[in-house]
Amino acid sequence: ETGVTQSPTHLIKTRGQQVTLRCSSQSGHNTVSWYQQALGQGPQFIFQYYREEENGRGNFPPRFSGLQFPNYSSELNVNALELDDSALYLCASSLAGGQEAFFGQGTRLTVV
Amino acid sequence: QQQVKQSPQSLIVQKGGISIINCAYENTAFDYFPWYQQFPGKGPALLIAIRPDVSEKKEGRFTISFNKSAKQFSLHIMDSQPGDSATYFCAASKAQKLVFGQGTRLTINP
Numbered sequence: 001e002t003g004v005t006q007s008p009t010h011l012i013k014t015r016g017q018q019v020t021l022r023c024s025s026q027s028g029h030n031t032v033s034w035y036q037q038a039l040g041q042g043p044q045f046i047f048q049y050y051r052e053e054e055n056g057r058g059n060f061p062p063r064f065s066g067l068q069f070p071n072y073s074s075e076l077n078v079n080a081l082e083l084d085d086s087a088l089y090l091c092a093s094s095l096a097g098g099q100e101a102f103f104g105q106g107t108r109l110t111v112v
Numbered sequence: 113q114q115q116v117k118q119s120p121q122s123l124i125v126q127k128g129g130i131s132i133i134n135c136a137y138e139n140t141a142f143d144y145f146p147w148y149q150q151f152p153g154k155g156p157a158l159l160i161a162i163r164p165d166v167s168e169k170k171e172g173r174f175t176i177s178f179n180k181s182a183k184q185f186s187l188h189i190m191d192s193q194p195g196d197s198a199t200y201f202c203a204a205s206k207a208q209k210l211v212f213g214q215g216t217r218l219t220i221n222p
Binding site for chain 1: 116118144146148153154155156157158161163201203205207208209210211212213214215
């Protein structure tokens with residue numbers, strides 16, 4: 001176990017709705033990154049947070065947004081859900097300046 | 113833009129054999145190359161990683177070989193076991209932002 005916890009584990013939403021996913025980073029890790037993993041694909045980088053600020057973003061539209069809190073936990077928000085947003089959403093935590101990233105078990109989002 | 117290419121997509125190896133998975137990258141700015149193991153319904157687990165100033169790293173039955181000039185790296189699993197059956201992802205990182213390959217589904221036959 002990595003110590004990175006995500007909630008909820010599964011979620012079903014309707015197209016057009018909004019969703020919030022949560023992540024608690026490993027103890028002492030101050031950098032959190034979010035990834036989207038479509039079925040049968042490798043994870044794709046959404047964005048990274050460090051010291052409560054966005055620190056890099058992948059090729060995802062603005063309806064994907066996030067937050068990081070003073071305790072380093074993080075949220076991923078997705079507005080106006082589309083069917084193609086159905087995926088496993090992964091959170092990874094790491095130490096600033098470190099290289100190793102440790103993933104949580106993910107949240108499986110299904111958009112119907 | 114696909115920056116990390118992984119092959120093969122699937123691999124079947126007999127128990128006790130050697131499993132080999134290959135990756136190639138394009139961006140020479142990458143400075144860290146991890147391999148992750150993922151079981152169904154779970155998040156990726158860090159298996160082993162290497163930096164570009166090292167040509168080989170071994171941890172137990174797992175070895176990474178790295179060829180900086182060719183921009184290629186590979187994972188070797190020695191004495192493969194049924195418990196190694198999983199999907200393996202290579203990745204390349206810059207500033208802790210990972211770019212993943214497409215994954216290799218490894219099956220070890222008993």
